[in-house]
Amino acid sequence: MGRAPCCDKATVKRGPWSPEEDAMLKAYIEERGTGNNWIALPHKIGLKRCGKSCRLRWLNYLRPNIKHGDFTPEEDSTICKLYISIGSRWSIIAAQLPGRTDNDVKNYWNTKLKKRLLGGRRKDRGAGTQQHRQGELDGANDGGEQQPLSASAMERIQLCMQLQEMQNPLSSISNHNNPLHLWQPSSHHQVAATHSNNSNNNSNSSRSSSFDVTVAAEQGQSSSLNDQNLGGQQQMETTATMDGLASPSSAGNSNIVTIEAELQELLYSATTTTTDSVVTQQGGVDWWSYEQGRSPVNCWDFTPETSSVLQDYTSVVYDM
DNA sequence: AACACAATCAACCGCAAGAAC
DNA sequence: TGTTCTTGCGGTTGATTGTGT
Numbered sequence: 001m002g003r004a005p006c007c008d009k010a011t012v013k014r015g016p017w018s019p020e021e022d023a024m025l026k027a028y029i030e031e032r033g034t035g036n037n038w039i040a041l042p043h044k045i046g047l048k049r050c051g052k053s054c055r056l057r058w059l060n061y062l063r064p065n066i067k068h069g070d071f072t073p074e075e076d077s078t079i080c081k082l083y084i085s086i087g088s089r090w091s092i093i094a095a096q097l098p099g100r101t102d103n104d105v106k107n108y109w110n111t112k113l114k115k116r117l118l119g120g121r122r123k124d125r126g127a128g129t130q131q132h133r134q135g136e137l138d139g140a141n142d143g144g145e146q147q148p149l150s151a152s153a154m155e156r157i158q159l160c161m162q163l164q165e166m167q168n169p170l171s172s173i174s175n176h177n178n179p180l181h182l183w184q185p186s187s188h189h190q191v192a193a194t195h196s197n198n199s200n201n202n203s204n205s206s207r208s209s210s211f212d213v214t215v216a217a218e219q220g221q222s223s224s225l226n227d228q229n230l231g232g233q234q235q236m237e238t239t240a241t242m243d244g245l246a247s248p249s250s251a252g253n254s255n256i257v258t259i260e261a262e263l264q265e266l267l268y269s270a271t272t273t274t275t276d277s278v279v280t281q282q283g284g285v286d287w288w289s290y291e292q293g294r295s296p297v298n299c300w301d302f303t304p305e306t307s308s309v310l311q312d313y314t315s316v317v318y319d320m
Numbered sequence: 321a322a323c324a325c326a327a328t329c330a331a332c333c334g335c336a337a338g339a340a341c
Numbered sequence: 342t343g344t345t346c347t348t349g350c351g352g353t354t355g356a357t358t359g360t361g362t
Contacts, residue, residue: 016330016356039347055348056331091350106351107329
């Protein structure tokens, strides 16, 4: 027995929004607000649209202060930093970029940033069309005299992405998109994974760090994960579990463990050498330290290692 | 000029979480 | 306490636009 659809697809209009529809939605919300009920909103306005569609249209396009157009180098840098650290948590990443939406950031990463970063490094992967496409990217990237990412930087990004790709057939083990999720064994996540045994590969079970991007963007300020956004209990739980990382073997898959070990080595070795710096850390990068009173984003005292990744990244992207 | 292919991005989908009842 | 409803999220799709041949 499936879940009831949120609206009647036979009677609801789909596809691109017309200027008239945009105007109606915008005028109504600006005058009366959403009424905290997106489902009822289209009926009130007289739009033949699904409530979810209205919400998406408002958040991604009609909302005030939405920024369209090219991303700045600073924004690129922020996206890259956050992706390397927390993975595809687009709403969180977007919240750090006033005026940008998660959809925008996601599209931008998938269509541009990712290719800029990895385009020239994956010749041995795939076949057929994929290889053909990659070859074109390789050509684009290898042709110039651009400075490559340092091995460490590239490796980290690639491993993160590789790990993400491998998560797909293993959703029952880890269906969280955070590349580092495998050794992020909070009970919260374990429970979530259990609940999603029947979910498809795309599901994202963890909402432990969700927060109100809409409010943040509408306020025109950077948001953070704080006690309001992350329940106190969850926060303590996360902090506690991060004190003792689970054994990688708990993931139960040798392939995952192999990559995990590589990542562990990269991230948690006492001394990490890059082409740019030697980094000594106490226990490695504390990716998920949700300390009391500090948001995981705001507490982003980027390590020198991360900075080196970014320096590499920036030089590659903007020297092109 | 016509076609094929690639890139982009708005919109959709399905899921989980949490609120409401 | 269990069920239903709504919201928010990330992944994916597909129409449109751009580019190369």
